[in-house]
Amino acid sequence: MKVLMFTWEFPPLIAGGLGMACYGMVQSLLALGIKVDLVLPTKEMVYFPLREVGDVDTLPAVFVDPVLHKEYESHSFESMRERLEYIGISGRPESYIQMDEIVEFAQAVREDRWQTSFTTMAEREVFAEVAKNLIGDEDVIRKIQEYTQRAERFARILDYNLIHAHDWLCYPAGILAKKISQKPLVVHIHATEFDRAGGPGNERVHKIEHAGMMYADRVIAVSQYTAQMIMSRYLIDTAKIRIVHNAFSLSDESVTSKKRIFRGPTILFLGRITLQKGPDYFLETAVRVLKKHPEARFIVAGTGDMARKLLRNSASRKLQNKFLFTGFLNRVQVEEILRASDIYMMPSVSEPFGISPLEAMAFGLTSIISKQSGVSEVVNNAFKIDYWDVDLMAETVNHLIENPDECLKMGLAGMHEVNQIHWKEAAEKIRLVYSSALSEYIKSES
Amino acid sequence: MLNVVFYFQVHQPFRLRHLNVLDIGKGTNYFDDALNEQVMKKVAEKSYLPTNALLLDLIKKHEGRFKVAFSVTGTAIEQFRAWSPQTLDSFKALADTGCVEFLGETYYHSLAFLYDTNEFLDQVALHRELMKTEFGQSPVTFRNTELIYQDSLSDLVFEIEGFKSILTEGVDRILGWRTPLYAYKNYSKDVNLLLKYYQLSDDIAFRFSNRDWPEYPLTVEKFVNWIDHLTLEETQGRNQFLNLFMDYETFGEHQWAETGIFDFMQHFPAEVLKRSHLGFALPRETFELANYQQEALSFPEPVSWADAERDLSAWLSNDMQHNAIETFYRILGRIRQKGDPELLEIARKLSTSDHFYYMCTKYFTDGDVHKYFSPYDSPDQAYIYYLNAMADIEERLED
Numbered sequence: 001m002k003v004l005m006f007t008w009e010f011p012p013l014i015a016g017g018l019g020m021a022c023y024g025m026v027q028s029l030l031a032l033g034i035k036v037d038l039v040l041p042t043k044e045m046v047y048f049p050l051r052e053v054g055d056v057d058t059l060p061a062v063f064v065d066p067v068l069h070k071e072y073e074s075h076s077f078e079s080m081r082e083r084l085e086y087i088g089i090s091g092r093p094e095s096y097i098q099m100d101e102i103v104e105f106a107q108a109v110r111e112d113r114w115q116t117s118f119t120t121m122a123e124r125e126v127f128a129e130v131a132k133n134l135i136g137d138e139d140v141i142r143k144i145q146e147y148t149q150r151a152e153r154f155a156r157i158l159d160y161n162l163i164h165a166h167d168w169l170c171y172p173a174g175i176l177a178k179k180i181s182q183k184p185l186v187v188h189i190h191a192t193e194f195d196r197a198g199g200p201g202n203e204r205v206h207k208i209e210h211a212g213m214m215y216a217d218r219v220i221a222v223s224q225y226t227a228q229m230i231m232s233r234y235l236i237d238t239a240k241i242r243i244v245h246n247a248f249s250l251s252d253e254s255v256t257s258k259k260r261i262f263r264g265p266t267i268l269f270l271g272r273i274t275l276q277k278g279p280d281y282f283l284e285t286a287v288r289v290l291k292k293h294p295e296a297r298f299i300v301a302g303t304g305d306m307a308r309k310l311l312r313n314s315a316s317r318k319l320q321n322k323f324l325f326t327g328f329l330n331r332v333q334v335e336e337i338l339r340a341s342d343i344y345m346m347p348s349v350s351e352p353f354g355i356s357p358l359e360a361m362a363f364g365l366t367s368i369i370s371k372q373s374g375v376s377e378v379v380n381n382a383f384k385i386d387y388w389d390v391d392l393m394a395e396t397v398n399h400l401i402e403n404p405d406e407c408l409k410m411g412l413a414g415m416h417e418v419n420q421i422h423w424k425e426a427a428e429k430i431r432l433v434y435s436s437a438l439s440e441y442i443k444s445e446s
Numbered sequence: 447m448l449n450v451v452f453y454f455q456v457h458q459p460f461r462l463r464h465l466n467v468l469d470i471g472k473g474t475n476y477f478d479d480a481l482n483e484q485v486m487k488k489v490a491e492k493s494y495l496p497t498n499a500l501l502l503d504l505i506k507k508h509e510g511r512f513k514v515a516f517s518v519t520g521t522a523i524e525q526f527r528a529w530s531p532q533t534l535d536s537f538k539a540l541a542d543t544g545c546v547e548f549l550g551e552t553y554y555h556s557l558a559f560l561y562d563t564n565e566f567l568d569q570v571a572l573h574r575e576l577m578k579t580e581f582g583q584s585p586v587t588f589r590n591t592e593l594i595y596q597d598s599l600s601d602l603v604f605e606i607e608g609f610k611s612i613l614t615e616g617v618d619r620i621l622g623w624r625t626p627l628y629a630y631k632n633y634s635k636d637v638n639l640l641l642k643y644y645q646l647s648d649d650i651a652f653r654f655s656n657r658d659w660p661e662y663p664l665t666v667e668k669f670v671n672w673i674d675h676l677t678l679e680e681t682q683g684r685n686q687f688l689n690l691f692m693d694y695e696t697f698g699e700h701q702w703a704e705t706g707i708f709d710f711m712q713h714f715p716a717e718v719l720k721r722s723h724l725g726f727a728l729p730r731e732t733f734e735l736a737n738y739q740q741e742a743l744s745f746p747e748p749v750s751w752a753d754a755e756r757d758l759s760a761w762l763s764n765d766m767q768h769n770a771i772e773t774f775y776r777i778l779g780r781i782r783q784k785g786d787p788e789l790l791e792i793a794r795k796l797s798t799s800d801h802f803y804y805m806c807t808k809y810f811t812d813g814d815v816h817k818y819f820s821p822y823d824s825p826d827q828a829y830i831y832y833l834n835a836m837a838d839i840e841e842r843l844e845d
Contacts, residue, residue: 261471262837263844297837299467311826315765320773321836326467336468 001434002035004160004177006151006170010040010059012081013089016272017355018190021222021246022166027056028427034434037158039173041147043088044068047154061087064153122214127179129211130172133204140169148172155180162434166190168205171212184217184437189226191276194233195350198275210234217437220244220430222353223374229352242433245378247423248358254335256363256415261340264295265401268341268365270334270356273304278347278370278387283310285345287317288394293401294322301326301337338363342407343400347387348373357382358421361414366407368396378421381414448627448677448686449727449735450718451640452514453589453613454694456494456537457555458486458522459800461821465834476835477795481821483529490530493698498536500697500708504715505545512715513545513726516694517589520553520576521798534580541581547728548577550585550609556797557761559590559599560748561775565782569794570606587729589613591799593642593691593751594758597744600632600639609637610733613691615751616641620743627676627686629736633744638733642691642751646672651692655705666710670717670724677723684738687727691751753808761802766829771802773836780843793839796832804828 005026009019026036030053038048045068046061058080063069077083134145151173155163163185165174171187178185192209193201213219213236221227221243230236250256260266267289269282279300286298300310300323307325314323329337338344344360344367351373358375361367367382369375376384385392400407463478504512518537526534540546552558552569553576559566570588577583588609590599595614603609616626626641649669653659661668673688693700701707718724727735752760761767774796781793804820805828822828 261467262841301467308826311829312765315769315829318765318769318772320769320776321833321840324467324833324837325830327830329468333468340468 001162002037002160003162003164003434004037004039004154004158005164006039006173007166008041008169010038012084013040017353018167020355021190023056024247024249024423025427025430026050027053028423029430030055031424032427032431034431037160039151039154040089041143045150046087047158059084064157126175126211126215129207130175133207134172144169144172148176151176152180162186162438164188165212168193168209168212171208175212175215178215184441185215186218186220186433186437187212187216188220189230189352190222191352192226192229192233194229195352196276198349216240217440218242218433220433222246224377225372225374226352244426244429244433245374246353246355247421247426248355248362248418249423250362255339257339259339262297264297265293265343266297266299266341267343267345267397268299268301268337268360269345270301270337270360271346273300273302273307273310275306276349276351278349279306279310280313281347281387281390281393282345283314283317283323284390285347285393285397286319286323288390289397290319290322292398296322296401298323299326299337299341300324301329301334303328338365341365343368343397345393346370346373347393349387351375358418361418364411364415366400366411367414368393379414379417381410381417447723447725448673448688449725450673451687451689451727451729451732453549453689453691453729454514454516455692456516456518456522456694458489458525459555459798460521460795462801462831462835465831465838467834470834470838471841474838476792476838482525486525486529489695489699490533492703493695494533495536496708497694497697498540500711502540502543504712505540505543508715508719510545511719511726513728515547515549515587515729517549517551519551519555520573521555521795523576523580538581541583547587547730548581548583548585549613549729550574550577550588552591554794554797555591555799557591557594557771557799557802558797559594559602561771562778563602565778566602567606584608587611587613594748595745596748597633597746600634600637604636611638611640611729613640613642613689613729615749615756616644616689617749617756620745620749627688628684629687629732629740631740631742633742635742638736638740639743640687640689640729640732642689644751646688647690647692650690651696651700654701654707654710663706664710666713666717670714673718673724674721685735687732759808760806761799764805764807766805766825767802770805770829770832770836773833777836777840777843784843789839789842796835801828801832805832
């Protein structure tokens with residue numbers, strides 16, 4: 001089986017959890033013998049034919065233009081990084097909305113492309129919805145336009161059985177590919193606009209999300225929590241929805257043993273500093289805990305559009321040198337900060353899944369996670385608290401500080417638990433989703 | 447007689463590295479030695495060395511009639527020693543002329559006066575020793591960091607052996623109808639006060655090269671004419687003091703050589719001394735020259751020479767600044783108590799007011815000035831690096 005996969009992130013092109021999830025998923029799909037042609041928002045028009053498990057790390061690339069490909073083949077690269085830069089991938093830390101270097105668009109998506117030979121009224125509506133909402137000059141919209149235009153080309157020249165598109169940025173590409181190839185489309189919901197915005201959010205994004213799910217043959221939700229959201233907010237046919245929880249695999253090079261920075265108990269927030277992730281609830285918890293335990297240290301690791309506001313707020317709360325900011329951290333640094341921390345907090349307002357608590361637990365941190373998250377469906381050895389209940393969160397942190405043995409025990413149990421969660425099982429479930437979509441497709445063909 | 451009293455501030459802070467949380471506990475040097483060296487060498491070449499050479503010439507040429515005062519911070523002198531010893535030598539050569547006065551201040555150019563009296567007194571004593579060893583002078587005139595002053599400062603300075611005068615800003619809201627041209631007394635009449643004449647000081651320091659300024663270009667003749675006009679007022683024989691106070695880096699760094707600032711300074715003393723009723727005086731001489739009953743001025747609230755507000759808002763107006771400085775003085779208290787001399791020396795470099803200045807968010811007209819002087823991208827960055835240093839030093843304190 002071969003899958004044409006559209007995603008906006010894949011290591012080293014990473015802004016958040018999506019990239020890591022795709023990495024683990026594709027790696028395990030390859031292990032099951034499923035081949036993947038991966039399309040990323042690269043500067044150059046290339047795709048990545050992934051065939052072996054190791055390909056997720058080496059990222060072999062093919063230029064669509066044979067002349068350019070020949071040039072690329074004959075080029076000798078000093079390093080992987082140099083090669084990826086040639087293709088136009090750079091590990092941009094910022095959220096994909098700000099990836100400025102992927103620019104240069106030939107032309108906007110022409111509406112007429114979307115208006116040819118519709119078989120049903122429903123199909124016409126889906127295309128009209130996407131076309132209408134893809135018109136615009138915003139950077140991100142222009143990037144999606146470009147990406148979608150390329151998808152048309154890939155859909156025609158590549159050979160595949162099925163299309164798999166991750167999150168709304170890639171839905172127009174997936175829709176177009178399905179239209180051209182008449183192959184089944186699987187869309188994968190890692191987050192909806194309701195999660196990201198922590199409220200209604202952008203209506204155009206909703207429309208594109210809705211169109212993608214409507215046109216898809218299967219909709220994969222990363223949690224029960226997300227499936228519920230898809231049903232209640234987007235009114236998607238439940239028969240199409242499948243739940244596949246994300247997993248987490250520690251890289252072989254990871255060292256998880258403790259290496260403290262601070263003498264005092266260290267409590268970590270790790271993730272994008274955005275409304276969705278609830279960083280202000282982390283601050284409120286810190287304010288309460290530090291009154292009782294001034295020896296504690298609270299670390300905010302990451303960047304995001306709320307970083308400045310959080311920084312200024314924390315200063316106004318007079319937390320002295322006990323509430324610190326790391327700024328953006330690379331992979332190695334993330335592991336460093338995990339090794340230095342005791343307690344992990346994820347007070348997300350709305351978290352479709354939330355891989356980072358799994359990572360924190362793999363490092364033996366005791367985790368306090370928002371009830372409003374998909375990850376809370378898959379782990380038992382973590383404290384699950386409503387994100388807004390900062391008093392309870394503070395009480396829990398205090399309790400863990402006052403009972404370090406219990407904290408350690410919970411951390412170890414969590415570590416053990418997380419080590420049992422593998423992408424292998426998730427990939428197996430995805431394979432079943434593929435098969436069911438394909439068999440339906442074959443049925444309708446014959 | 448109207449005496450021009452020049453005082454130049456010579457200061458360089460130890461700028462912080464881009465400290466990350468992950469640097470904590472690794473014995474990382476907090477200070478960006480490479481940047482500090484680069485700045486020191488650049489400013490020495492563009493400003494300190496040529497201006498010192500010029501002043502030395504002028505002093506020799508005018509045979510004791512031209513004189514200037516300097517306040518040189520301890521952090522500047524440490525960086526001279528490290529990266530520009532010839533600059534330090536050129537200051538020593540100026541000291542040897544007898545026409546140069548060195549003022550007293552806090553060694554670390556700190557805001558200690560506002561937060562920790564004992565630390566303030568210690569830093570003043572350290573600076574006093576330094577002036578004695580480097581320039582052979584025991585300061586008799588005091589100027590607090592950035593001319594910050596209020597009544598309670600004069601009480602403290604009066605208690606320190608040797609100080610007779612304090613310099614501060616001629617703030618309109620304090621002076622009211624009075625002129626800054628006379629020597630005043632502090633509120634308790636114990637200490638002599640000299641007030642900066644900010645219009646004419648800032649004409650040189652800030653407006654000299656500003657082409658949008660109606661008076662541009664500022665010629666020596668024009669400027670001395672303005673000074674001459676100040677003497678038209680009836681003085682009944684009382685000696686006046688025109689206090690021109692500014693950053694020394696005005697010469698060659700804030701105002702580049704191309705603006706003509708050096709030519710201006712070169713011809714200024716002769717133009718002044720042409721007139722028999724004009725002259726130069728050192729701050730320490732004003733005490734004797736004030737041939738009248740000096741009026742007492744009360745400064746109930748702190749003033750400074752910074753920004754349009756001339757208050758403390760450049761260093762202490764937002765939450766980041768307050769949290770940072772309160773954290774610092776809490777930790778400094780612990781270090782002082784522990785008595786770890788090595789840690790104390792490092793901590794004191796973090797007391798320098800510039801660190802808090804970089805965190806200022808008043809991005810109106812003064813924001814540009816703040817930005818010009820800041821080595822960081824934003825006030826938030828400055829705050830983050832500073833807090834990380836605070837977190838590290840507290841961990842070291844537990845060792």
